[in-house]
Amino acid sequence: MNPQALRLKEEGNALFAKRNYAGAESCYSQALVIDPAMTSLYTNRAMCRFNMKEYNGVIADCDVCLSLDGENIKANYFKSKALAELGDTETANTHAQRAYDICRKTDDRKSLDMTHTWVLNCRSEWWRVRERRRKREAQDLEREILELLAKDRDETLGSVPEDDELERKAIWEESEKKALQLRSIFERARKDDDREREVPPWLVDDISFNVMVDPVITSSGRSYDRAAIQAAIHANAVDPVTREPLTKEELRPNIVLRQACDWFLENNGWAYDW
Structure with missing residues (x-):
């Protein structure tokens, strides 16, 4: 990592924290001239451009980042956000799901809830558009x-x-x-x-009370949404309903319920807003 590029990145971070997005963008751009392979510079600049509503610039930065690192969570996430702002809800949904899947695969607990919430948002908006x-x-x-x-x-x-x-x-x-x-x-x-609509109980997570997007099953046979149960385990290491000890390793994908949830939400997108 080039020391000069790193210094410019840190200056950009400081300006970003002060909401000086134009100044931060300039620092990141200068750093990229020195070290064009530093992926975090592209996502940081994308964040600046997103805050300045320069959505095409966000997508351009995210695309370069993804060409260097296809598993980059931030690049998929901010590309999805920018696409949503530009009205491309279908592709926004694709990248939102990709960001969430990478969080699951890499066990990025910090980003899991954020990407999970955004997936729900994207799916809901995509359904409304359709x-x-x-x-x-x-x-x-x-x-x-x-x-x-x-x-x-x-x-x-x-x-x-x-x-x-x-x-x-x-x-x-x-x-x-x-x-x-x-x-x-x-x-x-x-x-x-326009008929009255009801969400079936099996679709609702018992922790967050939101519809389940990625259901997992515990050793006791209870199913929860992955983001909600992993947050609960991180806080207390117990099943929040049964109060039995529970670890993340005990969670297994509930494939049948996942397929049922996908089918219901595909045909009843209003449930995302429940």
Whole structure:
């Protein structure tokens, strides 16, 4: 590690602590000229740029960092944050999940809760974006079908003599009946969207009372969300519900419950906000 680059990094850290993000960014940039392989300089500069709302710059720094170290938690995390600000919720969700998975793999307890919370946030927003798109597409489809019905009615009426009032009335009434049925179908679908929603108890973590994203099972057979139970073990080394001694090594992924949670949340994204 180059001493001059390290000194500039420390100066940047001091300026960052004082919220002088432009000054800190300048220090990190100078340090990178000297030592372009120091990954922490890219993530530190990305943090400055994020606070200055320079989101494309954040992504650029994170991409360089990830090209040097694909397992960098901060780079995945801040790339996700910047992508979310730019409206790319799907890719933001991908990098949020990647940051969380790396925390689990490396046992980075300090970042686990932060990345877990951000995964929930990203999944929730991604679901909302997809729901808005789905509803908009449903409205467009309803309008298009009604327009086609009206066009078909008008074309049929055009082939019927003006003085054939009974036939013209029958065509009109049949068209109105079909349009009413169609509106009724779409209205029922909208009411289903607005129905009262309940989160099944098996989806809720007994410690944080949030929905589970990464369920694990203890030797006693109880399941918790990984971030919540690891924090509890770190604090007291016991199962917070049964009060039995518990270590991190005793936790095992609950794959079946994980699949059930993924399925439920994929189809009921509102539960993220529960």
